[in-house]
Amino acid sequence: MRLLFLGDVVGRAGRNVVAERLPALRERWALDVVVINGENAAGGFGITEAIYNDLLDAGCDAVTLGNHAFDQREALVFAERADRLVRPVNFPKGTPGRGAQLIEARDGARVLVVNVMGNVFMGTALDDPFRAIDAELEACPLGEAADAVVVDFHAEATSEKQAFGHFLDGRATLVVGTHTHTPTSDHRILSGGTAYMSDAGMCGDYDSVLGMKKDEPIQRFLRKLPSGRFEPAEGEGTLSGLAVEVDGRGLAARIAPVRIGGALSEARPDFWD
Amino acid sequence: MRLLFLGDVVGRAGRNVVAERLPALRERWALDVVVINGENAAGGFGITEAIYNDLLDAGCDAVTLGNHAFDQREALVFAERADRLVRPVNFPKGTPGRGAQLIEARDGARVLVVNVMGNVFMGTALDDPFRAIDAELEACPLGEAADAVVVDFHAEATSEKQAFGHFLDGRATLVVGTHTHTPTSDHRILSGGTAYMSDAGMCGDYDSVLGMKKDEPIQRFLRKLPSGRFEPAEGEGTLSGLAVEVDGRGLAARIAPVRIGGALSEARPDFWD
Amino acid sequence: MRLLFLGDVVGRAGRNVVAERLPALRERWALDVVVINGENAAGGFGITEAIYNDLLDAGCDAVTLGNHAFDQREALVFAERADRLVRPVNFPKGTPGRGAQLIEARDGARVLVVNVMGNVFMGTALDDPFRAIDAELEACPLGEAADAVVVDFHAEATSEKQAFGHFLDGRATLVVGTHTHTPTSDHRILSGGTAYMSDAGMCGDYDSVLGMKKDEPIQRFLRKLPSGRFEPAEGEGTLSGLAVEVDGRGLAARIAPVRIGGALSEARPDFWD
Amino acid sequence: MRLLFLGDVVGRAGRNVVAERLPALRERWALDVVVINGENAAGGFGITEAIYNDLLDAGCDAVTLGNHAFDQREALVFAERADRLVRPVNFPKGTPGRGAQLIEARDGARVLVVNVMGNVFMGTALDDPFRAIDAELEACPLGEAADAVVVDFHAEATSEKQAFGHFLDGRATLVVGTHTHTPTSDHRILSGGTAYMSDAGMCGDYDSVLGMKKDEPIQRFLRKLPSGRFEPAEGEGTLSGLAVEVDGRGLAARIAPVRIGGALSEARPDFWD
Numbered sequence A, B, C, D: 001m002r003l004l005f006l007g008d009v010v011g012r013a014g015r016n017v018v019a020e021r022l023p024a025l026r027e028r029w030a031l032d033v034v035v036i037n038g039e040n041a042a043g044g045f046g047i048t049e050a051i052y053n054d055l056l057d058a059g060c061d062a063v064t065l066g067n068h069a070f071d072q073r074e075a076l077v078f079a080e081r082a083d084r085l086v087r088p089v090n091f092p093k094g095t096p097g098r099g100a101q102l103i104e105a106r107d108g109a110r111v112l113v114v115n116v117m118g119n120v121f122m123g124t125a126l127d128d129p130f131r132a133i134d135a136e137l138e139a140c141p142l143g144e145a146a147d148a149v150v151v152d153f154h155a156e157a158t159s160e161k162q163a164f165g166h167f168l169d170g171r172a173t174l175v176v177g178t179h180t181h182t183p184t185s186d187h188r189i190l191s192g193g194t195a196y197m198s199d200a201g202m203c204g205d206y207d208s209v210l211g212m213k214k215d216e217p218i219q220r221f222l223r224k225l226p227s228g229r230f231e232p233a234e235g236e237g238t239l240s241g242l243a244v245e246v247d248g249r250g251l252a253a254r255i256a257p258v259r260i261g262g263a264l265s266e267a268r269p270d271f272w273d
């Protein structure tokens, strides 16, 4: 099975690069399942139903979220009916939407997609992410109820991310971080067979600060006061994420970073390309 | 001029990979200047004078530090006489050691090495890193008092790092992040000519949590209590950092990540190798 | 029923003022139940079994804790057998000891003592304190399984403390904050009948920083580096906390601050004294 | 000299209690100087010029601020001309307004009013508050250029506040904390003669969370998501702060808490009342 994961889509630059690149890649690489983090797709803050549908139309099978999940208030409503939208599972009971979803890949495999939020440096303390993922995997274990398990761990601290990856090693197909909007190059297959990468990076304009125009963030660091609003940068976006070839047990056979377009050095999975 | 920067050396695994690899690389790549972050070289916490000297012996020209700078109390003493040891410049006045140092590269160029610490998610608030670096660059500007300027920005948040990079664009040869112990793949040359990478990664064993054995960090996340001490992981280390080819104005002509040995995918500068 | 709550006992100065004052107060005020926070009783960090027993001998019925609960490693063992020691209830399942305990007051009333830790500015994210206290009160409701409910909310932020107090209004006899080591004067009976005070203060030497000798904390703020260890201040301690007269429904009839001895202005419950 | 300091005025309830009570108190107690923290006077967030003028009209001599100083954008403009408005002195150079101001008390004394912001748990790192106050006191020392020095230390952590108080002991007339909106009862005269109180509390409706209506803050703690806006509570406000009798050297002769009206227990300076 061939899996593509793409990091936080930021604003129009991010949406454009997904819309322009994903359909062809889906075909060229014969992708079976595509998961995209969409928490910044709407002007940098949250997601609307229209944008969610656009992502699905571009060839995405599931959209994960994060701390910005409900920045667009309409998400509190459409999250209930959007069965391929997955918000952090460790939000309190009663939060709209779902934190895990079993979807069918093109090859018929059952893929569990889980979104979990970290607690270190995240501002808000959600339920313990380690206990939360344990509960999800007990309910739908890899190799039994699921043929593959994709965990988007939305977190800031590399310590929490790496601990999370090792904690799940052998129990998930992929544990990939999101939220820092910066791709890491520590992609690898852990000893138990789980593909791991601390952060998938963002789909957006990297000539920016986290995908937002540079001036306002720099001014805030200098002046300690807001001057204006944060707005998405509008230059050419980069598609950023990773490719995983999944073996028959639902573990990772191969992993490679994906960076296409825009300001970053290109990376493609040579085992597919 | 050819510049190599290597990220946080963690424990014996990190020291070993530097000692084993750097001398040959220095020769093979005809390096003019090598800067290494050594804040975790002594058992993961700080640096001793013996280790500092070992790093110089291996072919390092300057050792930068970070929040762990003085974990080994002897550093409060030897920092005064170690003229190639550079601790965060934005520590308070009166802190032992220096925050910036002008060193001579093999080719005779004057290279200003500055270490600055970020303030976001770092626990301790030091003097404003943006104002601090401004003062250093005013005192020793690129193209005047310095032929090259290397800024090690020791920080957690990618927002602060990217803002810092853009803030210095055109005024430094290289702005490279350290501290997360995880290499990023957003290395590039900014529009003003400054080489940038959010984090150089660590030199250490990546089958770990930030270079430390996995069990204790995972247990702390699960139990919210320490079970024992943090100890460096002892597997094969990876050399991690980046290579920069510097042009005649002291700006970056080329940049490439460096990852050699251990658990990560290999990366070498093809323009030198 | 007459209830006395005393805030964090810090080191010898705190232990001494409790040992010297509490026995006489217990008699003079005809106290039915005394609860003391003991998280800093052992040299400022945690509690030993010997100190726990001394507190009981002085006339204390239950000892609550906080983030320093297990600083003395022996507490991981004796917490299991110490049935009047109550650590934060929202530590993970499997943590030694108990987070709530039903004790018998001198007048025969059943008093539920719960210790809960806040999540704002506390460093570690425990289980949601609001959900945790809900579960405890559902299992042992005031007016049914318990004749009185004392909640020690160990937290930093006044926002979280005040929200917690109102959240429990009418469901607990007393919600009192601890952890800041500084008594507040916002003691009052909330509209639903619950006695509330944002912080009980500490039992210790107030000519200090949080009960510790002043020099080291001041130096750390100035130098951003440790100079030495934190040690408890050794001057005369103040007993600090509050007195609550409980009515027949287990709600508060009267509340008054208690500050006796040492550097603070004296306060006593005139309705008992 | 007779000095009254009042804590953060929150919304209309806070403004009303100041307007209704202060003129009579000013006369009855023959106050020489009144300082009020006004950072939450405008709907809980910042201050307008009209409100600033109302506070002066009610008998206030200087208005201090804090992290909410510029929430009302007009403050960036009128701070320049409002010579009795004092924002945190450790904002970066170039910030509108002033961080310290010498005002004349009714008795002719020159009173230096300084506002400083803490760095622990405050979100934004300003310049080191300890160094900043040192510079101010060097420029305008007590007993020389100033007959009295009032320091409003706007900070969250009691550790930082107490360290700050001791650091200034003997060099200021009063060091009083603001920001937690909760009055403390640790008011006292330190050994060097400086009056100290960790927090002055707020002028506002205490049947609230920090002066704001209870429901929204409680819901955010429960749901980890905003439901609506924060709005000031509208019940009867309490005037909260402290009274200091200043001796001929500019040090404190007497100190007493002030709490008048609303939900808190009343406190008045018996040495004046």
Ligand SMILES: [Fe+2]
Pocket (backbone or CB within 6 Å): A008, A039, A040, A066, A179, A180, A181
């Ligand atoms: Fe994001």
Ligand SMILES: [Fe+2]
Pocket (backbone or CB within 6 Å): A039, A066, A067, A068, A154, A178, A179, A180
């Ligand atoms: Fe995020």
Ligand SMILES: [Fe+2]
Pocket (backbone or CB within 6 Å): B008, B039, B040, B066, B179, B180, B181
């Ligand atoms: Fe490090």
Ligand SMILES: [Fe+2]
Pocket (backbone or CB within 6 Å): B039, B066, B067, B068, B154, B178, B179, B180
């Ligand atoms: Fe570090």
Ligand SMILES: [Fe+2]
Pocket (backbone or CB within 6 Å): C008, C039, C040, C066, C179, C180, C181
């Ligand atoms: Fe404590």
Ligand SMILES: [Fe+2]
Pocket (backbone or CB within 6 Å): C039, C066, C067, C068, C154, C178, C179, C180
């Ligand atoms: Fe505590």
Ligand SMILES: [Fe+2]
Pocket (backbone or CB within 6 Å): D008, D039, D040, D066, D179, D180, D181
């Ligand atoms: Fe305030």
Ligand SMILES: [Fe+2]
Pocket (backbone or CB within 6 Å): D039, D066, D067, D068, D154, D178, D179, D180
């Ligand atoms: Fe404030």
